[in-house]
Each structure stands twice: as C-alpha cells, then as structure tokens.
Amino acid sequence: MGELILNNELRLEACPSELFALFGQGDAAVGWLFGSEAPLLRPGSLVRLALPLGGLARSPGTARVLSCQPNRRIDLMHETPWAGRVVCRFDPLDSGGTRLRVRVTIDDVEVARLGAELGLLGGYETGWWEVPLGLLISLSGPAGILGRSTANCAQLAVEEINADGGVMGRAVRLVVGDDATDPGVGAIAMRRLCRTPGLAAVIGMHSSATYAVTAPMAVAKGIPYLYTPTSEPTAEHPLLVRFGETPMDQLHRALPLMAAQTGGSRWFLAGNDYSWPRAVGATARAVIERMDGHVAGEGYLPLGSQNFEPLLAAIQRSGVDHVVSSFVGQDHVGFQRDFAASGLRDSIRTFAPLMDDAVVEHLGESGEGTWNALGYFVALDTSENREFLRRYSDRFGSCSPPVSAAAEGVYEAIHTWARSCRAGGGVEPTALLSGLRRSRFNGPRRCTLGGSLESLLLGEATRSGVRVLDELPAATQAS
Amino acid sequence: MAPSDSDAIFSALADPTRRAILSLIGEHEELTAGEIAAHFDSLGRTAVSSHLRILRLAGLVAERRDGRFRHYSVTPTPADAVVAFLTSVYQNSLEQLASAVQGAATSEDTPAGRVEERSA
The missing domain is CATH 3.40.50.2300 (Response regulator)
Known part of the structure; x- marks a missing residue:
C-alpha cells in the first residue's frame, strides 16, 4: 500500500520550549494544528481540532496523541475528518530559534476515499472476487468527531469475517462513504456507494435526517440497508432493517x-x-x-x-x-x-x-x-465484551479512539449480516433477509434473533x- | 503544482457547500446550475453560480456552453487536486503559526516550506 507524505519545514525565532508550550492550548490564532485543544499530551489522549473547512465557521475534527517528548517531538494520529499520521519535530537552532518539521502521512486508501467524496476521483474499486459492503457514516460535520471508532469497528468486523472464510467463500470488502452530517451530502455519498458493482448491502450509522433521504434510494436500487443508530421508528420495508434503540x-x-x-x-x-x-x-x-x-x-x-x-x-x-x-x-x-x-x-x-x-x-x-x-457501554462486564475490547485494542492499539455504542452497534450489525448471508445461502437480498430471521450473533449486546435489542444498560x-x-x-x- | 493553484484549490474546498457541489458534479457526466440548485434545499441559482465560478477558477470544474445552457463537469486532472488540498490544509495551519509567533523565515532549500513525496 502506498502513502502520501507531506513534509513541512519552518524556521522560527521562538525557541523549542516556547513553541511546544503553544501546542494544544486551544488558541486558534496559532493555526488549527498547534491551536488544537489537547489538555493532556499523554499517549492515547484526545486532541480536538477546529479545521478551517466549514466555510465561515470552523469544522470539528479529532486526533490522538501517540507519543510526546516535551520540547522535542509530538506524534499524533489524525482520526477525523480523515485518517493520517502527523509528526512534529522541534530542533533547536544555534540562533536560539527552532527548526520545526511537520511530517504528515496519509495512506492511499484514505486519499482515494477523500478524492471520491470530493467527486474528484471515480467510484470505489473492488475486485470481482470480493463482496462489496457499503458503510455510510459521519466522518465530518458535527457528528464526524465520533466517526473513527465506528470506521474501526466496521473494519474489525470485516477482518474477522474474512479470517473466518468470508461470506460464501468470498472476501468482504468495505467501501466507506461520509455523509458529512448532512442529508444532501448523504444522498450524494449513498448514490456513489450504490454505483459500486455488486454492492451487497449498506450499513448505515448516521442521522435519521440522512436516513430519510438515503433509505428510499436503497429501496429503489433493491439494496438491503441495515441502519444501526439510536433512531425513531420510520416507514417499514423488507429491505430496511433497523437495529438501534428507539426513543x-x-x-x-x-x-x-x-x-x-x-x-x-x-x-x-x-x-x-x-x-x-x-x-x-x-x-x-x-x-x-x-x-x-x-x-x-x-x-x-x-x-x-x-x-x-x-x-x-x-x-x-x-x-x-x-x-x-x-x-x-x-x-x-x-x-x-x-x-x-x-x-x-x-x-x-x-x-x-x-x-x-x-x-x-x-x-x-x-x-x-x-x-x-x-444497548452498549464499554463498562459492560461480560466475557463477550471483554473479548471484543481485547480484539479492538489488539487491532488498533492502545492509542485508539474509545469504542462507542454507535461503533459497537456497527460491529454487531456487520457480523449479523454475514451470519444471515451464510444462513440464507447467499449475499443477495432474498438470502440475507431469510437468513436474518434465523441468525444471531453472540456479541456484547443482548439481542434476539435478527439483532433486535432485548435490554438496555442505564x-x-x-x-x-x-x-x-x-x-x-x-x-x-x-x- | 504552483502555490497559487494550491491556494485556490484550498479556498475552493474550504467551503462545505462547494465540496458538496463538486461531489455532486463528480457523480454525473455534466450538470447545469439549475440541476445543481435542485439538489440542495437551501441553495438558490445565484449562490450556485458563484460557487461554480470559484470551483472553475480553482481548475476543479470545467464549463461547456450549449446555447442558453452552461454544463459543468469535473476537470480531468483531479488526483493532484486532492494532494494540493491536503497539503494546503496543513500548510495553512503552519503559516498561521509562523505569523503568530513572528520572525518566521522559511528554509532556503524548501522555499515554499513544503515538499511532497510519494512512497510505495
């Protein structure tokens, strides 16, 4: 896999400790990266960003501290609105100033996703041997700050399914769309997902305002839509499967x-x-x-x-x-x-x-x-949850965003989808829907057959x- | 890519409405301003036209005239634009840092303070 590397270098009169002290204080005047909100520079701690991508307003994003050597180096994982690695190095100059080097690394898959979201690069490419599974989530806009753990949990579920032989002997390939917490953008992202040849289903973890626009699109295209968040009951259709808690x-x-x-x-x-x-x-x-x-x-x-x-x-x-x-x-x-x-x-x-x-x-x-x-909190004390959290941490490391109910819901929905396809004997809608009535995934949540919630945690x-x-x-x- | 191009691309893509318009055009061969306006509830024809002009000046969108209609499509060199956009987002932040702490001087061998590379 290739990656895009962006190297920036500045020579500044301020000394390394002065520059280092500016980082994470939430002062927008020093730019969105140094002006982020990072109360703790400990491995794993959250960095809140306000990116200049919201037109007149600021647009929220998140990063996480991977490591930090005071006055010398800060390593960050950029999580939303895109994933990347950011390394800031502070080298003292003889003049008393600082050579500041900032190296950003973004992998090609993420660059391709961003290109597709912007309409600049074509749709999603998958191999003929793969089963494409759509994931529509919020990685930007107000809900975007919670999106990375959802993307991670979806990826984890797909990797586990593939390690277990895939679905009907084929590997599952996740294709990810971002609705930017906006129904208009959600409709465009859904249209792009639905153009993916052979798309088996869409897993949706986004607002019901987006769902109101995207659900009829899935029905018109004959694509099963598994909608996972907390949401109000809406019009029913066999292709629309709801998993989340109702009000x-x-x-x-x-x-x-x-x-x-x-x-x-x-x-x-x-x-x-x-x-x-x-x-x-x-x-x-x-x-x-x-x-x-x-x-x-x-x-x-x-x-x-x-x-x-x-x-x-x-x-x-x-x-x-x-x-x-x-x-x-x-x-x-x-x-x-x-x-x-x-x-x-x-x-x-x-x-x-x-x-x-x-x-x-x-x-x-x-x-x-x-x-x-x-239906889920991290503190849920069951062997299924301990096993799930161990797998998440093994896969994404200790410096990864915390699992949320939203993210765990997507993990269970994808496993439930795969089990239902196996039970129904195929990935096409009729097989999935017949399998769904007979399948259960033994994940952390208390669910009945087909993934309906039995109980909630206060x-x-x-x-x-x-x-x-x-x-x-x-x-x-x-x- | 020349810095001015990157700046124009960054300014064009820093606005969520313009990103959405570009994304919509990318889903079609061509669209007219009216067809674009019809997709967004809260966006009038005039606003769409002014967003299209900024996208066109940044080299992201091409315009084709056909009688009374103007048709818009995504220009054919888009991959560089993604790189230019990402570069500018980080660059913008460091330029603000430099001007906030003053006395900024960029290194001699990287005059624009930026280097792009691809690794496989």
Missing part, C-alpha cells in the same frame, strides 16, 4: 428512575432541530405526562450551533429539575460544556440519549452525572467513562 426503549424506564432519584417533576426538552430530536421530545413528553411530570419548556437549535446562551437562559428561567438533551456530536459537546460552565448542572440533572463512551471522552468533567440508556457519565447503573428492558420487551 421509547431509552426513555420509558430511565426517566421515571431519574425523577425518583431527584424527587423533581419538571423537565426541559432540548436538542438539534430535525426529526430524531423532535421524536425524542415527543416520546419524552408522553413518558413525563404518564408519570404526572410537567414539561416546562422546549428548545431546538439547528445542527452546527455554537451559541447556546439563549437556550441556557430559557432553561434557567423554566426552573426545571431535569433536561432531556438530544444534541448530536459537536453540538452535544458544546451544549453540555456550556451547561456545566453556566452552573446549571449543579441543580439540574441531564438525560442525553446520545451520551456514550466516545461522547464522554469529549465532555471530560463537564459530562459528569449525565444519564443515558443504550449508564452514568463519570470523568473517565460511563458507569453502568442498571439493566432495563427494551420498550417492546417490557409492554
């Missing part, structure tokens, strides 16, 4: 438990303004009214929002005890941080249906005490991860 699964037991703990009855519903957060709002209202609680206010902001002050003021005025916060990706991080900084967190508890281990890493201490109910964010408090039945199992 009712997440809220029906958890909100009463939270109210029992606080003794409060007043709620505020907040989130991004599209179908899923609105569906969470409607479900939350129903659950809250059923337990004689009161929805004192509601507020929705467009994706990509950065100013939460008016919303926080409205929450303060409403005098609530709890907030249900269905913000997404970078917006979720921004809202929770501002919520904590405003002091509101001291008196108001938050339930956030997208809070998972990857989000908690971005939130740090500002997420502490937030609750969520999902989790609470701590500084270092999510603590599992309880196991709750899925809504469909409970009724």
Whole structure:
C-alpha cells in the first residue's frame, strides 16, 4: 500500500520550549494544528481540532496523541475528518530559534476515499472476487468527531469475517462513504456507494435526517440497508432493517428512575432541530405526562450551533429539575460544556440519549452525572465484551479512539449480516433477509434473533467513562 | 503544482457547500446550475453560480456552453487536486503559526516550506 507524505519545514525565532508550550492550548490564532485543544499530551489522549473547512465557521475534527517528548517531538494520529499520521519535530537552532518539521502521512486508501467524496476521483474499486459492503457514516460535520471508532469497528468486523472464510467463500470488502452530517451530502455519498458493482448491502450509522433521504434510494436500487443508530421508528420495508434503540426503549424506564432519584417533576426538552430530536421530545413528553411530570419548556437549535446562551437562559428561567438533551456530536459537546460552565448542572440533572463512551471522552468533567440508556457501554462486564475490547485494542492499539455504542452497534450489525448471508445461502437480498430471521450473533449486546435489542444498560457519565447503573428492558420487551 | 493553484484549490474546498457541489458534479457526466440548485434545499441559482465560478477558477470544474445552457463537469486532472488540498490544509495551519509567533523565515532549500513525496 502506498502513502502520501507531506513534509513541512519552518524556521522560527521562538525557541523549542516556547513553541511546544503553544501546542494544544486551544488558541486558534496559532493555526488549527498547534491551536488544537489537547489538555493532556499523554499517549492515547484526545486532541480536538477546529479545521478551517466549514466555510465561515470552523469544522470539528479529532486526533490522538501517540507519543510526546516535551520540547522535542509530538506524534499524533489524525482520526477525523480523515485518517493520517502527523509528526512534529522541534530542533533547536544555534540562533536560539527552532527548526520545526511537520511530517504528515496519509495512506492511499484514505486519499482515494477523500478524492471520491470530493467527486474528484471515480467510484470505489473492488475486485470481482470480493463482496462489496457499503458503510455510510459521519466522518465530518458535527457528528464526524465520533466517526473513527465506528470506521474501526466496521473494519474489525470485516477482518474477522474474512479470517473466518468470508461470506460464501468470498472476501468482504468495505467501501466507506461520509455523509458529512448532512442529508444532501448523504444522498450524494449513498448514490456513489450504490454505483459500486455488486454492492451487497449498506450499513448505515448516521442521522435519521440522512436516513430519510438515503433509505428510499436503497429501496429503489433493491439494496438491503441495515441502519444501526439510536433512531425513531420510520416507514417499514423488507429491505430496511433497523437495529438501534428507539426513543421509547431509552426513555420509558430511565426517566421515571431519574425523577425518583431527584424527587423533581419538571423537565426541559432540548436538542438539534430535525426529526430524531423532535421524536425524542415527543416520546419524552408522553413518558413525563404518564408519570404526572410537567414539561416546562422546549428548545431546538439547528445542527452546527455554537451559541447556546439563549437556550441556557430559557432553561434557567423554566426552573426545571431535569433536561432531556438530544444534541448530536459537536453540538452535544458544546451544549453540555456550556451547561456545566453556566452552573446549571449543579441543580439540574441531564438525560442525553446520545451520551456514550466516545461522547464522554469529549465532555471530560463537564459530562459528569449525565444519564443515558443504550444497548452498549464499554463498562459492560461480560466475557463477550471483554473479548471484543481485547480484539479492538489488539487491532488498533492502545492509542485508539474509545469504542462507542454507535461503533459497537456497527460491529454487531456487520457480523449479523454475514451470519444471515451464510444462513440464507447467499449475499443477495432474498438470502440475507431469510437468513436474518434465523441468525444471531453472540456479541456484547443482548439481542434476539435478527439483532433486535432485548435490554438496555442505564449508564452514568463519570470523568473517565460511563458507569453502568442498571439493566432495563427494551420498550417492546417490557409492554 | 504552483502555490497559487494550491491556494485556490484550498479556498475552493474550504467551503462545505462547494465540496458538496463538486461531489455532486463528480457523480454525473455534466450538470447545469439549475440541476445543481435542485439538489440542495437551501441553495438558490445565484449562490450556485458563484460557487461554480470559484470551483472553475480553482481548475476543479470545467464549463461547456450549449446555447442558453452552461454544463459543468469535473476537470480531468483531479488526483493532484486532492494532494494540493491536503497539503494546503496543513500548510495553512503552519503559516498561521509562523505569523503568530513572528520572525518566521522559511528554509532556503524548501522555499515554499513544503515538499511532497510519494512512497510505495
């Protein structure tokens, strides 16, 4: 495999320690790389980037520290919106200044993906002996900051399937599209995926706003679409297979438990303004009214929002005890941080249906005490999960993004797809769909045949991860 | 590729709407501005035309006139553009660092402060 190497060299008057001290302080004036947010320069720690790729706004990205020698060298793994390696070397000059060398390495597969996303290079190439499997995820835009562990888990599942003989004797080849957290871009990315000759199925881990546009495309092309995230129920079709938690699964037991703990009855519903957060709002209202609680206010902001002050003021005025916060990706991080900084967190508890281990890493201490109910948290203490986490860490190293519920959901969906193809005797839709009814993958989640969720975990964010408090039945199992 | 080309490519691709327009054109042989506008809910014909002009000046999109219509397609030397774009994204960051800490001087043997290489 080839790679693209970009070497940059600067001679600067500042000494190495001065330059080194600038790195990771979040000062945008020193450029997006040095101006990143990196509170810790320890191996494995997160580096938050604000790239100049959002038009007038900044566009979020992530990297991770691989190693660091103070005042001499910083090695980073760039994770989103593309994957690469960045090495910064600080050499002292006799003049007292610094020779700064920055070497960026991006592998050819990633360059080809970026070229395809930009419309500059053709579609995805696969061999005749391979089974192409589409993966539509968010690697850029507000949800992109959580995308790398999803891409990793998909890759891990495909490698495990191929090590086990592939599907019907053929190797599975993943083709990855990025919806940029935008339905319009998602439609273009889906069109490109669907042009891949022999595409067996698409695994989708992206917003339901994108799904509303891409699901009819899959149906029109006759391609099975396995949609994995937390999402609201939508129109049904045999080719559209949903795996994720519904808002009712997440809220029906958890909100009463939270109210029992606080003794409060007043709620505020907040989130991004599209179908899923609105569906969470409607479900939350129903659950809250059923337990004689009161929805004192509601507020929705467009994706990509950065100013939460008016919303926080409205929450303060409403005098609530709890907030249900269905913000997404970078917006979720921004809202929770501002919520904590405003002091509101001291008196108001938050339930956030997208809070998972990857989000908690971005939130740090500002997420502490937030609750969520999902099919998976890293802390799940079962032998299946320990085995899965060991495989992930063996494959991607200790300096890799934490597995999230979203990422693990994709891992299980791909294994479920492969098992169903084997059970059904082929990769074509009829074989897959008949196999799906008879197949089960024994992964970390509690699932029935076909991958439906049996139970969820109630989790609470701590500084270092999510603590599992309880196991709750899925809504469909409970009724 | 000359630095000015890279700068133009970077400016053109630093905007998410232009990236989406380019991506859409790449999925078709040719598209008119009207067909492009029809794909995006919140984008008028005038805005599309001004984005197309920037993409055309950066050498990413070609224009063909046919009577009243102008048809747009992706230009045929796209691989270099991906490299130029990625180079500029990192370069842009280091130029800002240099001007922020002042007294910046680029090395003599790499005048633009950049070297590209391919390894197999």
